[in-house]
Amino acid sequence: MAKKKNILLIFTDQHxxxxxxxxxxxxxxxxxxxxxxxxxxxxxxxxYTTCPVCSPARSSLxxxxxxxxxxxxxxxxxxxxxxxxxxxxxxxxxxxxxxxxYNLGYTGKWHLGLGADKAGxxxxxxxxxxxxxxxxxxxxxxxxxxxxxxxxxxxxxFPGHGNGGWTYPxxxxxxxxxxxxxxxxxxxxxxxxxxxxTWAEVVSPIESTIEYYLTQRAIDLIDTxxxxxxxxxxxxxxxxxxxxxxxxxQFLDLYREMKIPESPSFREDAASMPKIYELIRRPEQDxxxxxxxxxxxxxxxxxxxxxxxxxxxHLKVKGLYEDTVIIFAxxxxxxxxxxxxxxxxxxxxxxDTTNIPLFIKPAVADFKGYTQDAFASTCxxxxxxxxxxxxxxxxxxxxxxxxxxxxxxxxxSKEGWANDIVTEGMGAFDVITTQxxxxxxxxxxxxxxxxxxxxxxxxxxxYEMNNLIDKEDKQELILNIKNDFADWMxxxxxxxxxxxxxxxxIKEWKL
Numbered sequence: 001m002a003k004k005k006n007i008l009l010i011f012t013d014q015h016x017x018x019x020x021x022x023x024x025x026x027x028x029x030x031x032x033x034x035x036x037x038x039x040x041x042x043x044x045x046x047x048y049t050t051c052p053v054c055s056p057a058r059s060s061l062x063x064x065x066x067x068x069x070x071x072x073x074x075x076x077x078x079x080x081x082x083x084x085x086x087x088x089x090x091x092x093x094x095x096x097x098x099x100x101x102y103n104l105g106y107t108g109k110w111h112l113g114l115g116a117d118k119a120g121x122x123x124x125x126x127x128x129x130x131x132x133x134x135x136x137x138x139x140x141x142x143x144x145x146x147x148x149x150x151x152x153x154x155x156x157x158f159p160g161h162g163n164g165g166w167t168y169p170x171x172x173x174x175x176x177x178x179x180x181x182x183x184x185x186x187x188x189x190x191x192x193x194x195x196x197x198t199w200a201e202v203v204s205p206i207e208s209t210i211e212y213y214l215t216q217r218a219i220d221l222i223d224t225x226x227x228x229x230x231x232x233x234x235x236x237x238x239x240x241x242x243x244x245x246x247x248x249x250q251f252l253d254l255y256r257e258m259k260i261p262e263s264p265s266f267r268e269d270a271a272s273m274p275k276i277y278e279l280i281r282r283p284e285q286d287x288x289x290x291x292x293x294x295x296x297x298x299x300x301x302x303x304x305x306x307x308x309x310x311x312x313x314h315l316k317v318k319g320l321y322e323d324t325v326i327i328f329a330x331x332x333x334x335x336x337x338x339x340x341x342x343x344x345x346x347x348x349x350x351x352d353t354t355n356i357p358l359f360i361k362p363a364v365a366d367f368k369g370y371t372q373d374a375f376a377s378t379c380x381x382x383x384x385x386x387x388x389x390x391x392x393x394x395x396x397x398x399x400x401x402x403x404x405x406x407x408x409x410x411x412x413s414k415e416g417w418a419n420d421i422v423t424e425g426m427g428a429f430d431v432i433t434t435q436x437x438x439x440x441x442x443x444x445x446x447x448x449x450x451x452x453x454x455x456x457x458x459x460x461x462x463y464e465m466n467n468l469i470d471k472e473d474k475q476e477l478i479l480n481i482k483n484d485f486a487d488w489m490x491x492x493x494x495x496x497x498x499x500x501x502x503x504x505x506i507k508e509w510k511l
Contacts, residue, residue: 017333079431080427147159187199206303381402455474
Protein backbone atom coordinates (compact mmCIF):
# COMPACT_ATOMS: atom_id res chain seq x y z
CA MET A 1 0.00 0.00 0.00
CA ALA A 2 1.31 3.45 -0.94
CA LYS A 3 2.18 5.70 1.97
CA LYS A 4 -0.44 8.32 2.67
CA LYS A 5 0.42 11.88 1.73
CA ASN A 6 1.05 14.67 4.19
CA ILE A 7 -1.51 17.49 4.23
CA LEU A 8 -0.66 21.12 4.98
CA LEU A 9 -3.47 23.62 5.44
CA ILE A 10 -2.50 27.29 5.25
CA PHE A 11 -5.39 29.43 6.48
CA THR A 12 -5.45 33.23 6.38
CA ASP A 13 -7.96 35.54 8.04
CA GLN A 14 -10.17 38.14 6.36
CA HIS A 15 -8.31 37.76 3.07
CA UNK A 16 -9.86 39.16 -0.11
CA UNK A 17 -9.56 36.74 -3.03
CA UNK A 18 -8.95 39.57 -5.50
CA UNK A 19 -5.63 40.45 -3.86
CA UNK A 20 -4.13 37.34 -5.50
CA UNK A 21 -3.11 37.33 -9.16
CA UNK A 22 -4.80 33.98 -9.82
CA UNK A 23 -8.13 35.76 -9.24
CA UNK A 24 -7.25 39.25 -10.39
CA UNK A 25 -4.44 39.74 -12.88
CA UNK A 26 -4.56 43.49 -12.22
CA UNK A 27 -4.00 43.21 -8.47
CA UNK A 28 -1.48 45.61 -6.96
CA UNK A 29 -0.68 43.17 -4.15
CA UNK A 30 2.61 41.32 -4.63
CA UNK A 31 2.61 37.62 -3.65
CA UNK A 32 5.32 35.83 -5.69
CA UNK A 33 5.44 32.67 -3.55
CA UNK A 34 1.66 32.20 -3.53
CA UNK A 35 1.63 32.90 -7.28
CA UNK A 36 4.18 30.14 -7.84
CA UNK A 37 2.13 27.76 -5.71
CA UNK A 38 -1.07 28.45 -7.64
CA UNK A 39 0.65 27.47 -10.89
CA UNK A 40 0.90 23.95 -9.44
CA UNK A 41 -2.63 23.94 -8.03
CA UNK A 42 -6.30 23.57 -8.76
CA UNK A 43 -7.55 27.13 -8.19
CA UNK A 44 -11.23 27.42 -7.30
CA UNK A 45 -12.74 30.56 -8.80
CA UNK A 46 -16.08 30.23 -7.03
CA UNK A 47 -15.18 29.29 -3.46
CA TYR A 48 -17.44 30.68 -0.74
CA THR A 49 -17.22 30.89 3.01
CA THR A 50 -20.06 29.32 4.97
CA CYS A 51 -20.27 32.61 6.88
CA PRO A 52 -18.33 35.90 6.52
CA VAL A 53 -17.41 35.90 10.23
CA CYS A 54 -14.40 34.22 11.89
CA SER A 55 -15.77 31.72 14.44
CA PRO A 56 -18.68 30.46 12.30
CA ALA A 57 -16.46 29.82 9.27
CA ARG A 58 -13.84 28.07 11.39
CA SER A 59 -16.47 25.88 13.02
CA SER A 60 -17.45 24.69 9.54
CA LEU A 61 -13.84 23.92 8.70
CA UNK A 62 -13.52 21.72 11.79
CA UNK A 63 -16.94 20.05 11.54
CA UNK A 64 -18.01 20.05 7.89
CA UNK A 65 -21.35 21.58 8.87
CA UNK A 66 -22.90 24.98 8.32
CA UNK A 67 -22.82 27.38 11.31
CA UNK A 68 -26.57 27.07 11.86
CA UNK A 69 -25.83 23.44 12.81
CA UNK A 70 -22.65 24.01 14.85
CA UNK A 71 -24.37 26.79 16.83
CA UNK A 72 -21.48 29.17 16.16
CA UNK A 73 -23.44 31.63 14.04
CA UNK A 74 -21.51 34.70 15.19
CA UNK A 75 -18.20 35.15 17.00
CA UNK A 76 -17.75 33.49 20.38
CA UNK A 77 -19.46 35.04 23.41
CA UNK A 78 -21.42 37.51 21.29
CA UNK A 79 -25.14 37.81 20.70
CA UNK A 80 -26.40 35.23 18.22
CA UNK A 81 -23.78 32.61 19.10
CA UNK A 82 -25.39 29.51 20.64
CA UNK A 83 -22.20 27.47 21.05
CA UNK A 84 -19.25 29.29 22.57
CA UNK A 85 -16.72 26.44 22.69
CA UNK A 86 -16.13 23.89 19.93
CA UNK A 87 -17.68 20.59 21.00
CA UNK A 88 -15.34 17.60 21.01
CA UNK A 89 -17.25 15.07 18.90
CA UNK A 90 -16.15 12.10 16.76
CA UNK A 91 -17.09 14.19 13.70
CA UNK A 92 -14.36 16.77 14.25
CA UNK A 93 -11.73 16.93 11.53
CA UNK A 94 -8.98 16.14 14.02
CA UNK A 95 -10.75 13.15 15.58
CA UNK A 96 -11.48 11.60 12.21
CA UNK A 97 -7.91 12.15 11.00
CA UNK A 98 -6.65 10.37 14.09
CA UNK A 99 -8.66 7.28 13.16
CA UNK A 100 -6.78 6.95 9.86
CA UNK A 101 -3.32 7.27 11.38
CA TYR A 102 -2.37 10.94 10.99
CA ASN A 103 -0.14 12.94 13.29
CA LEU A 104 -1.80 16.32 13.86
CA GLY A 105 -0.24 19.73 14.36
CA TYR A 106 -1.67 23.21 14.84
CA THR A 107 -0.45 26.74 15.37
CA GLY A 108 -1.96 30.20 15.07
CA LYS A 109 -5.45 31.58 15.31
CA TRP A 110 -8.09 29.27 16.78
CA HIS A 111 -11.10 31.42 17.75
CA LEU A 112 -13.18 28.33 18.52
CA GLY A 113 -12.93 28.55 22.28
CA LEU A 114 -11.27 30.19 25.25
CA GLY A 115 -10.34 26.92 26.96
CA ALA A 116 -11.35 25.70 30.41
CA ASP A 117 -9.06 28.12 32.26
CA LYS A 118 -10.97 31.29 31.49
CA ALA A 119 -9.30 33.14 34.33
CA GLY A 120 -6.00 32.54 32.55
CA UNK A 121 -6.70 34.79 29.56
CA UNK A 122 -7.84 38.38 29.19
CA UNK A 123 -10.77 37.37 26.97
CA UNK A 124 -11.76 34.69 29.47
CA UNK A 125 -11.71 37.16 32.34
CA UNK A 126 -13.97 39.43 30.28
CA UNK A 127 -16.46 36.58 29.88
CA UNK A 128 -16.49 35.98 33.63
CA UNK A 129 -17.02 39.71 34.19
CA UNK A 130 -20.04 39.64 31.87
CA UNK A 131 -21.58 36.89 33.98
CA UNK A 132 -21.25 39.08 37.07
CA UNK A 133 -23.12 41.79 35.19
CA UNK A 134 -25.94 39.36 34.45
CA UNK A 135 -25.12 37.98 31.00
CA UNK A 136 -25.38 34.28 31.70
CA UNK A 137 -25.35 32.73 28.22
CA UNK A 138 -21.73 31.71 28.76
CA UNK A 139 -22.11 30.41 32.33
CA UNK A 140 -22.23 26.78 31.18
CA UNK A 141 -18.75 27.19 29.74
CA UNK A 142 -17.08 28.65 32.84
CA UNK A 143 -15.29 25.38 33.59
CA UNK A 144 -15.33 23.93 30.09
CA UNK A 145 -13.53 24.98 26.95
CA UNK A 146 -11.84 23.69 23.82
CA UNK A 147 -8.41 24.53 22.46
CA UNK A 148 -6.40 22.68 19.77
CA UNK A 149 -4.61 20.31 22.16
CA UNK A 150 -7.99 19.40 23.69
CA UNK A 151 -9.12 17.85 20.39
CA UNK A 152 -6.02 15.92 19.34
CA UNK A 153 -3.58 18.46 17.94
CA UNK A 154 0.05 18.87 18.95
CA UNK A 155 1.12 22.47 19.02
CA UNK A 156 -0.08 25.80 20.32
CA UNK A 157 -3.14 26.92 22.24
CA PHE A 158 -4.06 30.55 21.60
CA PRO A 159 -7.42 31.19 23.33
CA GLY A 160 -10.01 33.49 21.85
CA HIS A 161 -9.69 35.98 19.02
CA GLY A 162 -6.17 37.17 19.73
CA ASN A 163 -6.24 40.66 18.15
CA GLY A 164 -3.52 39.73 15.68
CA GLY A 165 -1.68 37.39 18.03
CA TRP A 166 0.78 40.02 19.24
CA THR A 167 -0.06 39.76 22.95
CA TYR A 168 0.15 36.02 23.67
CA PRO A 169 2.69 34.97 26.31
CA UNK A 170 4.18 32.27 24.03
CA UNK A 171 5.10 34.91 21.47
CA UNK A 172 6.65 37.16 24.11
CA UNK A 173 8.64 34.24 25.47
CA UNK A 174 9.95 33.61 21.94
CA UNK A 175 10.97 37.27 21.71
CA UNK A 176 12.77 37.10 25.05
CA UNK A 177 14.51 33.84 24.16
CA UNK A 178 15.83 35.36 20.94
CA UNK A 179 16.70 38.79 22.35
CA UNK A 180 14.06 40.43 20.15
CA UNK A 181 11.72 43.35 20.74
CA UNK A 182 8.78 44.54 18.67
CA UNK A 183 9.10 48.19 17.70
CA UNK A 184 6.40 50.10 15.82
CA UNK A 185 5.96 53.63 14.53
CA UNK A 186 3.23 55.59 12.72
CA UNK A 187 0.43 53.95 14.65
CA UNK A 188 -3.15 54.83 13.78
CA UNK A 189 -6.63 53.97 15.01
CA UNK A 190 -9.49 53.90 12.53
CA UNK A 191 -12.09 52.47 14.89
CA UNK A 192 -13.01 55.64 16.80
CA UNK A 193 -13.23 53.69 20.04
CA UNK A 194 -10.61 52.26 22.36
CA UNK A 195 -6.92 52.92 22.43
CA UNK A 196 -5.70 49.99 20.32
CA UNK A 197 -4.05 50.61 16.97
CA THR A 198 -5.58 49.59 13.64
CA TRP A 199 -2.36 50.00 11.65
CA ALA A 200 1.33 50.57 12.28
CA GLU A 201 4.77 50.14 10.71
CA VAL A 202 6.98 47.46 12.30
CA VAL A 203 10.56 48.75 12.26
CA SER A 204 12.13 45.92 14.26
CA PRO A 205 13.55 42.88 12.43
CA ILE A 206 11.23 40.51 10.51
CA GLU A 207 12.07 37.89 13.12
CA SER A 208 10.17 39.99 15.68
CA THR A 209 6.82 39.65 13.88
CA ILE A 210 4.00 37.28 14.74
CA GLU A 211 3.98 35.97 11.15
CA TYR A 212 7.63 34.94 11.35
CA TYR A 213 7.06 33.34 14.74
CA LEU A 214 4.08 31.29 13.53
CA THR A 215 6.00 30.07 10.49
CA GLN A 216 8.94 29.06 12.67
CA ARG A 217 6.54 27.19 14.94
CA ALA A 218 5.13 25.40 11.89
CA ILE A 219 8.63 24.42 10.74
CA ASP A 220 9.61 23.15 14.18
CA LEU A 221 6.37 21.26 14.75
CA ILE A 222 6.43 19.64 11.30
CA ASP A 223 10.00 18.49 11.99
CA THR A 224 8.76 16.92 15.23
CA UNK A 225 5.76 15.26 13.60
CA UNK A 226 7.88 13.71 10.84
CA UNK A 227 10.13 11.93 13.33
CA UNK A 228 7.48 9.20 13.38
CA UNK A 229 6.76 7.05 10.33
CA UNK A 230 3.28 8.48 9.97
CA UNK A 231 1.76 11.07 7.64
CA UNK A 232 0.99 14.47 9.13
CA UNK A 233 -1.79 16.98 8.91
CA UNK A 234 -0.65 20.45 9.89
CA UNK A 235 -2.75 23.62 10.12
CA UNK A 236 -0.92 26.95 9.95
CA UNK A 237 -3.39 29.72 10.78
CA UNK A 238 -2.21 33.29 10.25
CA UNK A 239 -4.03 36.08 12.10
CA UNK A 240 -3.45 38.32 9.10
CA UNK A 241 -4.31 40.09 6.97
CA UNK A 242 -7.17 40.76 9.43
CA UNK A 243 -6.54 43.98 11.31
CA UNK A 244 -4.53 45.18 13.15
CA UNK A 245 -2.47 45.87 10.03
CA UNK A 246 1.02 45.86 11.54
CA UNK A 247 3.24 45.85 8.46
CA UNK A 248 7.05 45.48 8.41
CA UNK A 249 8.94 48.34 6.76
CA GLN A 250 10.36 46.26 3.90
CA PHE A 251 6.86 45.25 2.77
CA LEU A 252 5.20 48.59 3.47
CA ASP A 253 7.85 50.17 1.25
CA LEU A 254 6.34 48.26 -1.69
CA TYR A 255 3.13 50.28 -1.35
CA ARG A 256 4.05 53.41 0.62
CA GLU A 257 3.83 55.80 -2.33
CA MET A 258 1.46 53.73 -4.44
CA LYS A 259 -1.79 55.26 -5.65
CA ILE A 260 -4.56 52.76 -5.06
CA PRO A 261 -7.66 53.44 -7.17
CA GLU A 262 -11.08 53.57 -5.59
CA SER A 263 -13.13 50.41 -5.40
CA PRO A 264 -15.57 50.45 -8.35
CA SER A 265 -18.46 50.46 -5.87
CA PHE A 266 -16.97 52.95 -3.39
CA ARG A 267 -19.33 55.76 -4.41
CA GLU A 268 -22.38 53.56 -4.76
CA ASP A 269 -25.55 55.11 -3.34
CA ALA A 270 -26.34 53.35 -0.07
CA ALA A 271 -30.00 54.38 -0.11
CA SER A 272 -31.03 51.22 -1.98
CA MET A 273 -29.25 48.87 0.43
CA PRO A 274 -30.68 47.26 3.57
CA LYS A 275 -30.30 49.62 6.52
CA ILE A 276 -28.40 47.00 8.55
CA TYR A 277 -25.44 47.52 6.18
CA GLU A 278 -24.87 50.89 7.85
CA LEU A 279 -23.27 49.03 10.77
CA ILE A 280 -20.17 48.42 8.65
CA ARG A 281 -20.14 51.67 6.65
CA ARG A 282 -17.89 54.57 7.53
CA PRO A 283 -20.01 57.74 7.59
CA GLU A 284 -17.48 59.84 5.70
CA GLN A 285 -16.81 59.35 1.99
CA ASP A 286 -13.04 59.44 2.29
CA UNK A 287 -11.09 57.11 0.01
CA UNK A 288 -7.80 58.22 1.56
CA UNK A 289 -8.73 56.22 4.68
CA UNK A 290 -9.10 53.02 2.69
CA UNK A 291 -6.06 53.82 0.55
CA UNK A 292 -4.03 53.93 3.75
CA UNK A 293 -5.49 50.73 5.19
CA UNK A 294 -5.07 48.93 1.86
CA UNK A 295 -1.38 49.87 1.73
CA UNK A 296 -0.94 48.23 5.13
CA UNK A 297 -3.29 45.36 4.19
CA UNK A 298 -1.31 44.58 1.03
CA UNK A 299 1.95 44.83 2.96
CA UNK A 300 0.68 42.33 5.51
CA UNK A 301 -0.31 39.94 2.71
CA UNK A 302 3.12 40.29 1.09
CA UNK A 303 4.72 39.55 4.45
CA UNK A 304 2.58 36.41 4.88
CA UNK A 305 3.53 35.42 1.34
CA UNK A 306 7.22 35.64 2.18
CA UNK A 307 6.69 33.43 5.23
CA UNK A 308 4.81 30.89 3.13
CA UNK A 309 7.81 30.91 0.79
CA UNK A 310 10.08 30.19 3.76
CA UNK A 311 7.92 27.23 4.83
CA UNK A 312 7.77 25.79 1.31
CA UNK A 313 11.54 26.04 0.98
CA HIS A 314 11.87 24.12 4.24
CA LEU A 315 9.57 21.37 2.92
CA LYS A 316 11.71 21.12 -0.21
CA VAL A 317 14.97 20.94 1.75
CA LYS A 318 13.50 18.18 3.92
CA GLY A 319 12.27 16.26 0.88
CA LEU A 320 8.64 16.68 1.95
CA TYR A 321 7.27 19.00 -0.72
CA GLU A 322 6.31 16.46 -3.37
CA ASP A 323 4.71 14.20 -0.75
CA THR A 324 2.60 16.98 0.74
CA VAL A 325 -0.78 18.24 -0.41
CA ILE A 326 -1.00 21.98 0.27
CA ILE A 327 -4.41 23.58 0.70
CA PHE A 328 -4.59 27.37 0.89
CA ALA A 329 -7.80 29.12 1.95
CA UNK A 330 -9.21 31.95 4.08
CA UNK A 331 -12.11 32.12 6.51
CA UNK A 332 -13.72 35.08 4.68
CA UNK A 333 -12.94 38.33 2.87
CA UNK A 334 -12.84 42.03 3.75
CA UNK A 335 -14.89 44.98 2.48
CA UNK A 336 -12.08 47.57 2.34
CA UNK A 337 -14.22 50.42 1.01
CA UNK A 338 -16.63 48.65 -1.33
CA UNK A 339 -20.34 49.50 -1.67
CA UNK A 340 -20.35 53.02 -0.36
CA UNK A 341 -17.43 52.77 2.03
CA UNK A 342 -17.99 49.55 3.94
CA UNK A 343 -15.25 48.16 6.15
CA UNK A 344 -14.61 44.93 8.02
CA UNK A 345 -17.10 42.12 7.20
CA UNK A 346 -20.52 40.62 8.02
CA UNK A 347 -23.96 42.26 7.68
CA UNK A 348 -23.72 42.00 3.90
CA UNK A 349 -23.32 39.19 1.40
CA UNK A 350 -21.30 40.84 -1.35
CA UNK A 351 -18.51 38.98 -3.13
CA ASP A 352 -15.92 41.06 -1.26
CA THR A 353 -16.52 39.12 1.96
CA THR A 354 -18.22 35.86 0.88
CA ASN A 355 -15.90 34.85 -1.97
CA ILE A 356 -12.70 33.31 -0.60
CA PRO A 357 -9.34 32.22 -2.04
CA LEU A 358 -9.04 28.43 -2.24
CA PHE A 359 -6.52 26.32 -4.09
CA ILE A 360 -5.07 22.83 -3.73
CA LYS A 361 -1.53 21.81 -4.67
CA PRO A 362 -1.64 17.99 -5.05
CA ALA A 363 1.14 15.65 -4.00
CA VAL A 364 1.71 14.93 -7.68
CA ALA A 365 4.98 15.55 -9.50
CA ASP A 366 4.79 18.13 -12.30
CA PHE A 367 1.09 18.80 -11.77
CA LYS A 368 -0.12 21.41 -14.23
CA GLY A 369 -2.33 23.85 -12.37
CA TYR A 370 -5.60 25.12 -13.74
CA THR A 371 -8.62 27.23 -12.74
CA GLN A 372 -11.84 25.42 -11.79
CA ASP A 373 -15.21 27.22 -11.86
CA ALA A 374 -17.12 24.65 -9.80
CA PHE A 375 -18.71 26.00 -6.62
CA ALA A 376 -16.88 25.13 -3.40
CA SER A 377 -17.38 25.97 0.27
CA THR A 378 -15.59 25.88 3.61
CA CYS A 379 -17.40 22.59 4.36
CA UNK A 380 -15.84 21.13 1.22
CA UNK A 381 -12.36 21.81 2.63
CA UNK A 382 -13.26 19.55 5.57
CA UNK A 383 -14.48 16.81 3.24
CA UNK A 384 -11.45 17.18 0.97
CA UNK A 385 -8.91 16.82 3.78
CA UNK A 386 -10.64 13.68 5.03
CA UNK A 387 -10.88 12.22 1.53
CA UNK A 388 -7.20 12.90 0.88
CA UNK A 389 -6.40 11.16 4.17
CA UNK A 390 -8.31 8.06 3.13
CA UNK A 391 -11.16 8.50 5.59
CA UNK A 392 -14.33 6.72 4.44
CA UNK A 393 -17.46 7.80 6.36
CA UNK A 394 -19.21 4.89 8.04
CA UNK A 395 -22.10 6.79 9.58
CA UNK A 396 -25.05 8.95 8.64
CA UNK A 397 -23.04 12.14 9.25
CA UNK A 398 -20.90 11.37 6.21
CA UNK A 399 -18.92 14.46 5.25
CA UNK A 400 -21.50 16.73 6.89
CA UNK A 401 -22.46 19.43 4.39
CA UNK A 402 -19.18 19.01 2.53
CA UNK A 403 -18.15 17.29 -0.70
CA UNK A 404 -14.58 16.20 -1.50
CA UNK A 405 -12.92 18.43 -4.07
CA UNK A 406 -10.34 15.73 -4.79
CA UNK A 407 -12.21 14.74 -7.96
CA UNK A 408 -10.97 17.98 -9.56
CA UNK A 409 -7.37 16.86 -9.13
CA UNK A 410 -8.13 13.97 -11.49
CA UNK A 411 -10.49 15.75 -13.86
CA UNK A 412 -11.64 19.25 -14.75
CA SER A 413 -15.17 18.01 -15.46
CA LYS A 414 -18.01 19.49 -13.37
CA GLU A 415 -20.49 16.83 -14.48
CA GLY A 416 -22.79 15.91 -11.62
CA TRP A 417 -21.53 18.73 -9.41
CA ALA A 418 -24.15 21.04 -7.89
CA ASN A 419 -24.58 24.40 -9.61
CA ASP A 420 -25.48 26.24 -6.40
CA ILE A 421 -23.83 27.32 -3.16
CA VAL A 422 -24.92 28.99 0.10
CA THR A 423 -23.44 31.40 2.63
CA GLU A 424 -25.16 31.97 5.98
CA GLY A 425 -25.15 35.10 8.09
CA MET A 426 -26.30 36.17 11.54
CA GLY A 427 -24.44 39.47 11.76
CA ALA A 428 -21.80 40.18 14.37
CA PHE A 429 -21.11 42.44 17.33
CA ASP A 430 -24.28 42.58 19.45
CA VAL A 431 -26.81 43.06 16.66
CA ILE A 432 -28.06 39.92 14.95
CA THR A 433 -29.97 39.48 11.69
CA THR A 434 -30.68 36.29 9.75
CA GLN A 435 -29.24 36.34 6.24
CA UNK A 436 -28.67 33.80 3.51
CA UNK A 437 -26.81 34.11 0.21
CA UNK A 438 -27.88 31.61 -2.46
CA UNK A 439 -25.90 31.56 -5.66
CA UNK A 440 -27.14 29.55 -8.64
CA UNK A 441 -25.09 29.81 -11.80
CA UNK A 442 -24.60 33.48 -12.64
CA UNK A 443 -27.36 34.64 -10.30
CA UNK A 444 -27.05 35.60 -6.67
CA UNK A 445 -30.02 35.97 -4.33
CA UNK A 446 -29.62 37.46 -0.85
CA UNK A 447 -32.30 36.90 1.77
CA UNK A 448 -32.24 39.63 4.41
CA UNK A 449 -34.68 38.42 7.05
CA UNK A 450 -35.37 41.90 8.43
CA UNK A 451 -34.73 44.02 5.35
CA UNK A 452 -34.91 44.29 1.59
CA UNK A 453 -33.67 41.30 -0.37
CA UNK A 454 -31.13 41.59 -3.18
CA UNK A 455 -30.74 39.86 -6.53
CA UNK A 456 -27.74 40.22 -8.82
CA UNK A 457 -26.69 38.95 -12.22
CA UNK A 458 -22.96 38.53 -11.63
CA UNK A 459 -22.24 38.02 -15.31
CA UNK A 460 -23.70 41.40 -16.28
CA UNK A 461 -22.94 43.11 -12.95
CA UNK A 462 -19.75 41.67 -11.39
CA TYR A 463 -19.52 44.46 -8.80
CA GLU A 464 -23.10 43.92 -7.58
CA MET A 465 -24.31 47.48 -7.99
CA ASN A 466 -27.63 46.80 -9.72
CA ASN A 467 -30.18 45.17 -7.41
CA LEU A 468 -32.79 43.49 -9.64
CA ILE A 469 -35.07 42.28 -6.84
CA ASP A 470 -38.00 44.51 -7.93
CA LYS A 471 -37.50 44.31 -11.70
CA GLU A 472 -40.76 43.16 -13.25
CA ASP A 473 -39.11 41.08 -15.96
CA LYS A 474 -37.09 39.13 -13.36
CA GLN A 475 -39.93 38.06 -11.06
CA GLU A 476 -40.47 34.61 -12.57
CA LEU A 477 -36.73 33.90 -12.47
CA ILE A 478 -36.47 35.13 -8.86
CA LEU A 479 -39.45 33.00 -7.79
CA ASN A 480 -37.92 29.89 -9.36
CA ILE A 481 -34.61 30.54 -7.62
CA LYS A 482 -36.35 31.09 -4.28
CA ASN A 483 -38.11 27.74 -4.69
CA ASP A 484 -34.82 26.04 -5.57
CA PHE A 485 -33.24 27.59 -2.50
CA ALA A 486 -36.09 26.30 -0.32
CA ASP A 487 -35.37 22.82 -1.68
CA TRP A 488 -31.68 23.25 -0.85
CA MET A 489 -32.64 24.30 2.68
CA UNK A 490 -34.77 21.17 3.06
CA UNK A 491 -31.96 18.92 1.84
CA UNK A 492 -29.45 20.52 4.23
CA UNK A 493 -31.70 20.95 7.25
CA UNK A 494 -31.41 24.74 7.33
CA UNK A 495 -33.21 25.97 10.44
CA UNK A 496 -34.22 29.20 8.67
CA UNK A 497 -36.31 27.43 6.00
CA UNK A 498 -39.68 27.81 7.73
CA UNK A 499 -39.24 31.57 8.16
CA UNK A 500 -37.82 31.97 4.66
CA UNK A 501 -40.78 30.21 3.04
CA UNK A 502 -43.35 32.04 5.17
CA UNK A 503 -41.89 35.48 4.49
CA UNK A 504 -41.71 34.77 0.76
CA UNK A 505 -45.04 32.91 0.58
CA ILE A 506 -43.57 29.91 -1.23
CA LYS A 507 -43.84 26.11 -0.90
CA GLU A 508 -46.31 25.21 1.87
CA TRP A 509 -46.86 28.93 2.54
CA LYS A 510 -47.84 29.76 -1.03
CA LEU A 511 -51.08 31.78 -1.07
